[in-house]
Amino acid sequence: MAMDTTAESPVPVRTVLQAVGGWIGKLGRIWVEGQITDLNARGGTVYLTLRDPVANMSVRVVGPRPVFEAAGPAVADGARVVVHCKPDFWINRGSFSLSAIEVKPVGVGELLARLERLKQVLNAEGLFRPERKRPLPFLPGKIGLICGRDSDAEHDVLQNARRRWPAVAFQVENTAVQGHYAVGEVMEALRKLDADPEIEVIIITRGGGSMEDLLPFSDEALVRAVSEARTPIISAIGHEQDSPILDLVADVRASTPTDAAKRAVPDVREQLQLVRQLRDRGRRCIAGGLEREEAWLKSIRSRPALADPVREIERQSEQVLALRDRARRCLNGALDRAGDELSHTRARLVALSPAATLKRGYAIVQREDDGVVRDAAEVQEGDRLLVRLADGRLAVTVSGPAES
DSSP states (O other), X not given: OXXXXXXXXXXXXXXXXXXXXXXXXXXXXXXXXXXXXXXXXXXXXXXXXXXXXXXXXXXEEEEEHHHHHTTOTTOSTTOEEEEEEEEEEETXXXXXXXXXXXXXXOSHHHHHHHHHHHHHHHHHTTTTOGGGOOOOOSSOSEEEEEEXXXXXXXXXXXXXXXXXXXXXXXXXXXXXXXXXXXXXXXXHHHHHHHHOTTOOEEEEEEOOOOTTTTGGGGOHHHHHHHHHOSSOEEEEESXXXXXXXXXXXXXXXXXXXXXXXXXXXXXXXXXXXXXXHHXXXXXXXXXXXXXXXXXHHHHHHTSHHHHOHHHHHHHHXXXXXXXXXXXXXXXXXXXXXXXXXXXXXXXXXXXXXXXXHHHTXXXXXXXXXXXXXXXXXXXXXXXXXXXXXXXXXXXXXXXXOOOO
């Protein structure tokens, strides 16, 4: 019941606190689900903060050590638990807490199973296919950044990107990055940046945290919005070991916000060094080509045909003259040999010719019918014969056999 108080008749603090304690005491025992943070055990009592997994709200929980030890080692910082407790209000301090009666670690297995089922559905739809990934521009004119306000992730991305390329431009959209407002705000910022034609790359980033803190970046609506965006998107959520579903759908996954800055813009020093290296390489290639061509030209010019063309003509002329003389010598030799052979043949013919025998004083006796007389008995007295001498012929008449 409301108290009737005025400025003239106020109630003391103890009355208000006693009333609040009475109202809270009427709640009775309840089961509360949340995430453990700031777990601390002192003596036989355990103190912790139970945080809502979606809203940015928390409550203090106090309980005896045996209650938490009975729940096993799963009760630790970051774990999601269900606590059977009784609301308590400390009147002397005016503080509210929950007194733990029983603790059960729940939610992580179911949460992981739910995320795994969503991954299977999205994978079956082809949202994780490599061919859907869009390449990042070499040097984007303007980069969209979605992050928490004044966060370390924002500082890391901006500082490292501008260190690498001082002229890079950013449009920063600060949103909630955890809690039940995060999904809606991130999607709204994504739509705004994706609709801007000047934005060539969008970075979605936040620092590390528990699995529950990163749950908004595994939300199905956000994941589908990222897959439908026309602008290439870099996901830089948490640290290397963190892997929300957004990493699988984004065009590029960065392990940290610093890595996202490195992937979004090139390093001006590296590019200048690359330009110098390519320029030097081009110069070496051109110089080497010129040197090879000069060497080839020198070798061509050093050839006799080009170095002294007249000498080459003279050499060829000498070869022609030599061949001519050789041909003449060969022909003369052949003619001499043929003449000698002819002389020898003629000499043999002369030696074997009857005329040569006649010149030695012999004669050939023939009948008038050209028959040669070889035997004296072959002629008779009164026969007319023809005697052939070396020079001329004589007609004779046989008068008889000659005396021996």
